[in-house]
Amino acid sequence: MPKKKVILKAQIPDNEKTDALMSPCLYINPDVEFKDIPTTGEEYLLKVMKERENYSQVTKCQQDISKFAKNQSCFVAELPRAYVADIFKPTIEWQNIQVADFSDVRMYISRIISKKSQWSNTIRKIEIEQDNLLGWKRFFKMNEPTLSCVLGLPYTLLDRALEILTDIIDDVPPGKTIDYKTGQWIYAFLACTRQPLLSDTTSILRNLARKCAEIRSHINPEQENSREAVAPLNIFICLVSRYFRQYDLAD
Structure with a gap:
């Protein structure tokens, strides 16, 4: 052998x-x-x-690593968590209810989108310049935050709209909260946010949760209707942290 x-x-x-x-x-x-x-x-x-054997042991990366998402830098500095009074901290049971209700809304939207051929002709196509801040503010003021209105926007503008809304709530005076209509717009765009999340989308969501926490930190627990004032803020913080899995921002 x-x-x-x-x-x-x-x-x-x-x-x-x-x-x-x-x-x-x-x-x-x-x-x-x-x-x-x-x-x-x-x-x-x-x-x-x-x-x-014909290739070198070390391969040089040709990608320009200096290019990051437009709203993040090379070294991302995490902002400190805003103070929250114990009385304003939502229970885990309350948060689970919010996540469950939000999940039902997103499932409903998914079923509607899957039947797009049945309703697409009734949706008004909305065109708006991406960086026209005044145009966006006029859009939010003149339109109702309905699902038909949100679905009329191209997917490419959904993140931008949520980003503009996040900038708008940055102007909330200390001790005040998000107005009802702005809160409805934020919820509507969160419900239509695509998954898996893009890096830009994640950054916008995290910025939204941080700003809500900041607004909440300036509300006096002893003022009248303080619990009602923090409710929308708690909802958005909860959805970003629990539903969209940014757990480090959770209460």
Whole structure:
């Protein structure tokens, strides 16, 4: 019986021993004859290993790593958590109810979208310049936050709309809360937010939750209707943290 050839050697030659992590664990016996076209898995593996010898051990990344999402920087600085009075902290049971109700809304929207051919002709196509801040504010003021209105916007503008709304609530005076209509708009756009989340979308959602927490921190627990004032803020913080899984922002 002919002696079986040794194709792979696990031992590294003395002159090639190194502590580098890139050191290969298998070497090809120089006596092995390669076929132009592999016919077995073993021959294919040998061909790949042989071709790998023609490339350098370190490959330089050609991508420009300086390009990040437009609302994040190379070194993302996490803002400190805003103070929240114990009386304003929602219970986990309350948060679970909000998430469950929100999930039902999103499922309803998904069913509607799946039947787009039945209602697409009744939706008014809305065109608005992405960076026209006054145009967006006029849009939110002149229109009702209905599902038909939100679905009339192109997908590319959904994130931008939520970003504009987040900037709008930044003007809420200390001690005040989000007005009812703005809260409805925010909820509507959250309900239509696409998943899996893009990096830009995640950044917008996190910014929304932080600003809601900041607004809540300025509300006096002893003022009249303070619990009603923090309710929409708690809802948005809850949805961003619990539903969209930004758990580090959860109460």
